Amino acid sequence: MxxxxxxxxxxxxxxxxxxxxxxxxxxxxxxxxxxxxxxxxxxxxxxxxxxxxxxxxxxxxxxxxxxxxxxxxxxxxxxxxxxxxxxxxxxxxxxxxxxxxxxxxxxxxxxxxxxxxxxxxxxxxxxxxxxxxxxxxxxxxxxxxxxxxxxxxxxxxxxxxxxxxxxxxxxxxxxxxxxxxxxxxxxxxxxxxxxFACDLRDDVTAQAFLKNHDLQTGKFLCCIPRLRYTPYWTIPEKNRPLDPIKHQRNEQMKEHDHAPLRQAIIEVVQQTDLKVLICPEDKTQMAVGREMLLDKLPQSVLDRVVWRPNYWLTGEAVSVYTSSVGLFGNEMHSPIMCIGHGVPAVVCRFAEQTHKGLMWQDIGLDDWLFDLDDETQVQRIVPTVLDIAKNPDEARAKAAKARAFVxxxxxxxxxxxxxxx
Structure with a gap:
């Protein structure tokens, strides 16, 4: 550097x-x-x-x-x-x-x-x-x-x-x-x-992954799915029993919470030359990304959508994020790491995540924060993602300003x- x-x-x-x-x-x-x-x-x-x-x-x-x-x-x-x-x-x-x-x-x-x-x-x-x-x-x-x-x-x-x-x-x-x-x-x-200050990188592994899926620097967005409650009961090493109340809430809201992400993927593919990478922040989200995003997309956009089937560690993820145009989804810490490196990031949140997502307001990114429990805000998700895709320089400048404040x-x-x- x-x-x-x-x-x-x-x-x-x-x-x-x-x-x-x-x-x-x-x-x-x-x-x-x-x-x-x-x-x-x-x-x-x-x-x-x-x-x-x-x-x-x-x-x-x-x-x-x-x-x-x-x-x-x-x-x-x-x-x-x-x-x-x-x-x-x-x-x-x-x-x-x-x-x-x-x-x-x-x-x-x-x-x-x-x-x-x-x-x-x-x-x-x-x-x-x-x-x-x-x-x-x-x-x-x-x-x-x-x-x-x-x-x-x-x-x-x-x-x-x-x-x-x-x-x-x-x-x-x-x-x-x-x-x-x-x-x-x-x-x-x-x-x-x-x-925000994490500087772990694994450029070698990331570049191999990107090359294997023809994801070129500056030519793709990242998208992260998330259920209302992390289904830890599906991770063997956590050794937790099924929580029927949380599972029911996840099932009730998963279509609602992923429909705008799917639509954003579709619009990005149809209106720009970018690809979209569906990737995880935790070990449960590969399956969620497949079920709620990839498998429900129209066949016409699939040639420019990549789904990552396996978990990764922080260094590889950061190296991929920094090669992207930006990130959107229902998670918090991948956006945090993005902004820490000056990469645009949209956060969609809901009540079950407590109020940590409000930090986006604290660092000047109100326009990139959406409450999925507020339908008026939900309507703005797709246009915002499209704006980042179509105006990457402006989005980077906004991310840089937030990074400077942090x-x-x-x-x-x-x-x-x-x-x-």
Missing amino acids: HLNRRDFVGESALALSLLAALPAGSKPKRILLRSSWQTVNIGDIAHTPGVLRLIEQYLPDAEVWLYPSNLKNGVDAILQARFPKVRIAKKGSKELEHAYEVCDFMLHGSGPYLVGEKQIIEWQQKTDKPFGVYGITFARKDSAQTSPAAKAALEKTISVLSDAKFVFFRDSKSLALAKELGATCPVMEFGPDGA EKRQRETMDQLNRAV
């Missing part, structure tokens, strides 16, 4: 200022990152390398330990290759005990909620050292209004958040709710999901971390 002189000087000055802030002979800052929740979703994988990259960039002398929940599917090797200095401290290991002794700060990574709440409490009880929270969604379950246990759990979470040095919420509605419920953390602000917030949030450790 070419770095111009202005960028080089700017980055060098920042690094030098951080180094200058260290007293002579002082030990490096040591951070324990609680992250890596699961690997059946490329977005959940992306949280960790995103935050690690930001620490690497803005706190270059910091020593980092990673306290993961799951590094399966080869993700452990991927992270070790990209971040060779990071130490892995798994639950119950001697390395984790050592990390608790020597680390100065626990950083809770991005997630759908305060996933590592128990570990934060353990950290407080065992070490009495500070912690912070980076890029989570915070929502109140309806049961908290009626169930004493749910209400108590919510109050406990608010108490934990209040004890943090900082809490960055990945959407403004989460921030507002935390304040409404009485959280008193001294620094509570909007902070981008860590996945990067500004990343710098500011890392400054908070640097001061808190």
Whole structure:
């Protein structure tokens, strides 16, 4: 990647200022990152390398330990290759005990909620050292209004958040709710999901895939399907029983939620020279893409539609996304990774996804966010996708503006971390 002189000087000055802030002979800052929740979703994988990259960039002398929940599917090797200095401290290991002794700060990574709440409490009880929270969604379950246990759990979470040095919420509605419920953390602000900063790449594998399917750079869009609830019961490694209520809701809404995506595919093929790649964000979505998109398309467009039948990992996906004109669909983290690389991305959301999708409003992409539960918004999905397909330069400029805002917030949030450790 070419770095111009202005960028080089700017980055060098920042690094030098951080180094200058260290007293002579002082030990490096040591951070324990609680992250890596699961690997059946490329977005959940992306949280960790995103935050690690930001620490690497803005706190270059910091020593980092990673306290993961799951590094399966080869993700452990991927992270070790990209971040060779990071130490892995798994639950119950001697390395984790050592990390608790020597680390100065626990950083809770991005997630759908305060996933590592128990570990934060353990950290407080065992070490009495500070912690912070980076890029989570915070929502109140309806049961908290009626169930004493749910209400108590919510109050406990608010108490934990209040004890943090900082809490960055990945959407403004989460921030507002935390304040409404009485959280008193001294620094509570909007902070981008860590996945925006994920720079994992697998260009070799991606280029082989693209070549095999005649998907040329700048000549295709990506489309991602999603059911209302992820059917984890269809993934053997998750070992979960069928949830009949969630399954029924999925069946009830799957045609409604994928009809606009199908129509967008049809219009793109008919009105432009682009192809469309139907691809997954998690291990359940290859089957959904086949059933709800590919198999229901008219024969006349199929020669320019590619369906990916197998799951992929984050690096290959990012390398494919960056070769595309843009992405649209019912997922969140592939769009996040796209915008993190300046690639246009449309997000279609629904109530079952909580309100994380509202981050698109926070970063200036209101026009690329659609609520599938609002029919007036549904009607605008196809024209918006077509506009990106027909005006790629304008779409890229819009994505670049959002990316610049995200990067500004990343710098500011890392400054908070640097001061808190």
